[in-house]
Amino acid sequence: MIRVLLVDDHPMLRAGVRRSLETDPGIEVVAEAASVTEALRFARSVSPDVVVLDVDLNDGDRSGADVAQALKGSSARILAFSAHDGRGFIRAMLDAGAAGYITKDTPEQELIAAVKAVASGQGRWHVVPNDPMHPIGSLTERERDMLRLLAKGLSNADIADTLFVSESTVRNTLTGVYEKVGATSSREAMAWAWENGIGPHAP
Structure with missing residues (x-):
C-alpha cells in the first residue's frame, strides 16, 4: 500500500485528488495538509511514502518548495503538483529535491501512475510540448x-x-x-x- 500525504490549500481540489487516487486499491491518502506547518507535522507523524505537494502552496512567506527542501533526506518522496508547466518551475522543484512534477490537469490514470512511479523510486516529470527547434x-x-x-x-x-x-x-x-x-x-x-x-x- 502506498501511503500518500496530500498538500494543497484548496479543499475542493484536495477532495478531488483524494477521490482520484483512492480509486486505486494500492493507494491510501493517509493525511491532508493545507499549510507548510501542517505538511511538515503530518510528514513526521504519518510517515507517508509520497507527498503530493502543491507547488503554489500559499503560506505567508513559505511555499511548496520549502516543504520539499525540509523533507530532503527523509523517506518521503515528493511529487510536485502545479498549475504551471514552465521549465523554470520544474527546475526549481528538482533543485528543491522533488522526485517528480506533474500538472493539475493531469488525467486521473496518469496521476495514479505518477504516484506509483515516484513511490517506486523513479522520476516522473511533465513533458514540455514538442518544439521543432528543441x-x-x-x-x-x-x-x-x-x-x-x-x-x-x-x-x-x-x-x-x-x-x-x-x-x-x-x-x-x-x-x-x-x-x-x-x-x-x-x-x-x-x-x-x-x-x-x-x-x-x-x-
Whole structure:
C-alpha cells in the first residue's frame, strides 16, 4: 500500500485528488495538509511514502518548495503538483529535491501512475510540448538510446554492455549529448531527459 500525504490549500481540489487516487486499491491518502506547518507535522507523524505537494502552496512567506527542501533526506518522496508547466518551475522543484512534477490537469490514470512511479523510486516529470527547434530533435537514435539508459540510472559501463559498444564510445557519445542539451554533468542530463519525456516513463 502506498501511503500518500496530500498538500494543497484548496479543499475542493484536495477532495478531488483524494477521490482520484483512492480509486486505486494500492493507494491510501493517509493525511491532508493545507499549510507548510501542517505538511511538515503530518510528514513526521504519518510517515507517508509520497507527498503530493502543491507547488503554489500559499503560506505567508513559505511555499511548496520549502516543504520539499525540509523533507530532503527523509523517506518521503515528493511529487510536485502545479498549475504551471514552465521549465523554470520544474527546475526549481528538482533543485528543491522533488522526485517528480506533474500538472493539475493531469488525467486521473496518469496521476495514479505518477504516484506509483515516484513511490517506486523513479522520476516522473511533465513533458514540455514538442518544439521543432528543441534540442531533442537534434539527437540521433543512438544518442536517445544512451540518454534513455542514463535516465534509468545506468552507469557508462552498464550502458556499454546493454548496447554492445565500448565504454569509450559511451563517454564520447554522451559528451556530445551534454553539449546538445546544455548539460554539464550526468545529473543535469538525467534531469533534462526526465523533463523531456526520455526515460523510464517517456510516453
